[in-house]
Amino acid sequence: MTNPASRLSLIGVSKVFPGIRALDKVSFDVRPGEVHGLLGENGAGKSTMLNILSAVLQATEGQIVIDGQPVTLTRPADARAAGIAMIQQELQHIPQLSVAQNLFLGRPLTRAGGLLVNRATQEARARAILADLDPRIDPRALIHTLKVAQQQIVEIARALLDDAKIIAMDEPTSSLTPSEFDALAALIARLAAQGKSIIYVSHKMNEVFQVCDRATILRDGRFIDTVDLSQITEDQVIAKMVGRDILHARHVSHARPEIVMQVDNLSDGGLIHDAGFSLHKGEVLGLAGLVGSGRTELLRLIAGIDRAKTGSVTLNGKPVDLRSPRTAIRAGIGLVPEERKKDGIVRARPVSSNIALPCMGRFTRFGLVHRGKLHKESTALMKRMGMRPPDVTRAIGTFSGGNQQKAIIGRWLAADVDILLFDEPTRGIDIGAKSEIYDLIAQLAQSGKSIIVVSSELPEIIRLSDRVMVMREGTIAAILDADQISEDAIVANAIPKSKGPVPVAQALEAM
Amino acid sequence: MTDTAIPTRTAPRINLRDAGTFFGLVLIFAVFAVLNPVFLTAPNLINILQQSSINACIALGMTFVIISGGIDLSVGPTAAVSAIVGATLMIAGVPITLAVAGAIATGMACGLFNGALVAIAGLQPFIVTLGALSLYRALALIFTGGNPIFGIPPEFRSAINGLVLGVPVPVIIVAIIAAILWVVLNRSPLGEYILAVGGNPEAARIAGVPVARTKIIVYVLSGGLAAVAALILTGRLGAADPTMGNLWELDAIAAAAIGGASLMGGKGSVVGTLMGAVILGGLRNGLTLMNVQAFYQLLATGIIILVAMLIDRATRGRA
DSSP states (O other): OOOTTOSEEEEEEEEEETTEEEEEEEEEEEOTTOEEEEEOOTTSSHHHHHHHHTTSSOOSEEEEEETTEEEOOOSHHHHHHTTEEEEOSSOOOOTTSBHHHHHTTTSOOEETTTTEEOHHHHHHHHHHHHHHHOTTOOTTSBGGGSOHHHHHHHHHHHHHHTTOSEEEEESTTTTOOHHHHHHHHHHHHHHHHTTOEEEEEOSOHHHHHHHOSEEEEEETTEEEEEEEGGGSOHHHHHHHHHSSOOOOOOOOOOOOSSEEEEEEEEEOSSSOOSEEEEEETTOEEEEEEOTTSSHHHHHHHHTTSSOOSEEEEEETTEEOOOSSHHHHHHHTEEEEOSOIIIIIOOTTSBHHHHHHGGGGGGGEETTEEOHHHHHHHHHHHHHHTTOSSOOTTSBGGGSOHHHHHHHHHHHHHHTTOSEEEEESTTTTOOHHHHHHHHHHHHHHHHTTOEEEEEOSOHHHHHHHOSEEEEEETTEEEEEEOGGGOOHHHHHHHHSOGGGOOOOHHHHHHHO | OHHHHSOOSOOSSOOHHHHHHHHHHHHHHHHHHHHOTTTTSHHHHHHHHHHHHHHHHHHHHHHHHHHTTOOOTTHHHHHHHHHHHHHHHHHTTOOHHHHHHHHHHHHHHHHHHHHHHHHTSOOOHHHHHHHHHHHHHHHHHHHHTTOOBOOOOHHHHHHHHOEETTEEHHHHHHHHHHHHHHHHHHHSHHHHHHHHHHHOHHHHHHTTOOHHHHHHHHHHHHHHHHHHHHHHHHHHHTSBOTTTTTTHHHHHHHHHHHTTOOTTSSOOOHHHHHHHHHHHHHHHHHHHHTTOOHHHHHHHHHHHHHHHHHHHHHHOOOO
């Protein structure tokens, strides 16, 4: 059954948790020098698979074969010894230590009979290994001073230092800019050319098609197919992942003529200056721009999270008090933040409590929380939004990213705000849940809510928006009406003028 | 005390952590019951509750502060200042109820000062309350010249030392406070806010939780409860001592931690803290009954705290 030419073979690997079969007899193989995608929706079993490969979890049954030798992975050290390295989505280093110290963390090079760390040798070896990957990284620099992309390269360097044959990357691009992604893609190609096998987990189809040779698709813990990506289309892959065909929905505008929110001259004394625009009832206003153009910052000012220096926001003709999120929410503005874990959820609390936070008053009777009402309403809300399972008493941290996002959106529906601000609403969310979030945004607009959506994915912005506002260097460069919306138009307005004319194709990549 | 403190309304589900603390409590009491026949008699059990009541009172306030992600190291000196204000007012002839209110207001004012420095000035709770610990102790010592205030009115003393249906008054006071706090934590919007602020302050702020106000309230609560504990002790001793409450903060933190409060914030239980206080009180009582030296009592306390934390760690499920 195992292919002699394969570097890694998984044969009938299952993982059973109490009550859940997270992986069900999954078999696939990875060749030497291959970049192998691992695809599936959240809950499909990708994380479980990676955890088994890195021996964080042990398989309930099945066999793992590396270079023809069956291996037993019971502790993370076994995985490392077997030549498997894992680049986690959330990078695993100690920010206050230097690059070299992090590289040799746990196995320092020593001198004086093991008593002292040999910093000079560590730094020299670190420099040698980094020279191949990114010579700009100084081994003596503290990790937290590096950009995320560079921190990731340090992790890769660590894998190379371990002499890993198989490098698994879990959502490596979730916090990279497009140009950083290009650099990473080139690096992955070089590693593959040196004979390393790369397992690449990502939700972003375009990346997978660009980076990977083949891909294995999982759904509900079962193996669906291993496909050659040069022989298949994106839509076919997505259909295999979700088990149905997601049609590219046509955009329908629900915008009405009346203006609900007017933003004038908004500045934060730093990046954001002179931001002004209006938002119609039932409108979805896309907010595009390069990373660092101030999109998130603008949303945070409107939501009262950061203090505005000058300017005003009026809602239905009344000025909004922007002193705190609380006052902005009272006026009817709610933000669905980009970093769900950090800014969105209170992990250990039940879904229902997370939903009720902005509108405790609605669920309070005689000064106490009306549990029955809260439970009933939040359950109904989450059922309507397709949360799975719709158990609102469970801690929100135990749900997938897509489900958490639904709860945060549900929070604002419960609070009945008029304006919803979405910051990268589908980041880190699988494709199935993504299309549900799209549908939800459209439904909200139809019901008369007004919406601003920040997204770095141009197809997403174009699919969702009635108008697109483009930010450039902290101010609003253009507002495109429906008939003016195109990738080219967005990009042309997003690029800082001082840099001179930039070819559209190149600029597109920088989005 | 623990049982009377729990309102009989049905909780949505059984708190496993509380069940674990309860099991530990039963285990320790069972061991002492076997070792010493006096331990499990009704008078001795009441005695344990009585001895635990002051720490339980402080620990309940501490639990709220800890859940909100903070810590209050200043509870002992807050108690001392409150006791001195209360005693001074009583001796000056102020009606006892007003003097009691004055003492509690003093404790709350100490808490307000801590809370404002934490929530508004944005200083770290550990440092703020460490500073306050010295500050309030100094105020108590300066005001009294270091001498205890004697001459507490006998009416006040007999009220504190009395029994209601055979149960000491301090136990009843703490039981009532605990019942109210249980409702606040588990059934009130403030409880939701405290848990949210401790669990993720930034997410709570963005969700519209009044974070600063919530933090201030827990410190005011802690200060107020320190004053209640100080009044109980003043009534029992018949004097207000400016050195009162030395190291109270440590016992209170221990009771809260044994009861399941996480020093990282976002987690804790009223019932658990009460049981934690009774575990510590029972341990001391049992060891004293067996004539174990004080040094070994300290040893046992340390071991219990660490074992409780290890079990906590080991039994915390996945997710």
